Amino acid sequence: MGRAPCCDKANVKKGPWSPEEDAKLKSYIEQNGTGGNWIALPQKIGLKRCGKSCRLRWLNYLRPNIKHGGFSEEEDDIICSLYVSIGSRWSIIAAQLPGRTDNDIKNYWNTRLKKKLLGKQRKEQQAQAQAQARRVNIMKQEMKRETDHHNLMVAAASGVNNMSTQAPYWPAEYSINPMPVSNSSITDYDLSNQTSFTSLLHPTIMNMTNPLAMESNAITNNGGNCQPSQIFQGFENFPSDLSDFLCMNQQQIMDKTIDGFYGMESIDISNGGSTITTTSTESTSWGDMNSLVYSPLISDYDGCCQQGSIPQDVVAFEESRYFGMQMQ
């Protein structure tokens, strides 16, 4: 038993819009507005279209001052920065880019920007892997030299040729434990370190600071007395409602973390009447970006959380990293 459809599917045309349909819809809305009822609109003007389809067509294509394609570097940076801050809230991101629609930005992100950033990340990871391999080689050579020296010394002392039963004299961790993993692979893309992530982006973005990280600092430095207007200095185009949302978001996350509940359950973030719910399942949309900003060691952290294999304090800690928070 599914939800009732918004319109009579049988009598509704689907697929691409014809120029005639566009002209009908455009001229009607320009003269009369939408009338506050998209569902009734197509019947009024004799269009065999779903009301939702009309709304979408108007908002994404027919509306005046719409820009298509040709995204500038600056727009790329804004999109990336906001995506890192608030995730795939395309309508909010679109509100920061006059003339851009959420659909356009979503498509642009999925088809180009994501790949662009992934490409940058791969290059950096390759460079890191090569550096690590060099360090391992040097270590191996060092160990081999010491082994040879040790064998010679033992042979000389005992006159025994078969060395296989001899225990090495170097500390056990050299032969048993794996090489210690450099923390740099994790922290290099730590979201709490805005500089490191934004360095993946265009240099101009270095002047734009992650609003969530800024809030974190503001909360920490200001005893939780968060003032969006101060926080968003340097983020002039950021709408006050968004900064309010982000500020409240951060505060509630802090509250939840302190209470030991945050990490697995929903959080309602009230924003002057509107409610934004963040859930653990929603965070899966961050998977791609997680791989951009976290090392592979922790990129599957969502999955681990869902299996309950990570203690809650670790979850809270990782979430705080994710939101650029400072843990005490």
Added chain:
DNA sequence: AACGACTTCAACCGCCTTTGG
């Protein structure tokens, strides 16, 4: 020229939120 692989993007779908009675 023909074909398949890949990319792009307009449009749809279904879920959640908001609104009004």
Added chain:
DNA sequence: CCCAAAGGCGGTTGAAGTCGT
């Protein structure tokens, strides 16, 4: 407060275009 209708949103799809062989 409850419910239904409408609005809004993000994820996904598939047709059309582009590219490489």
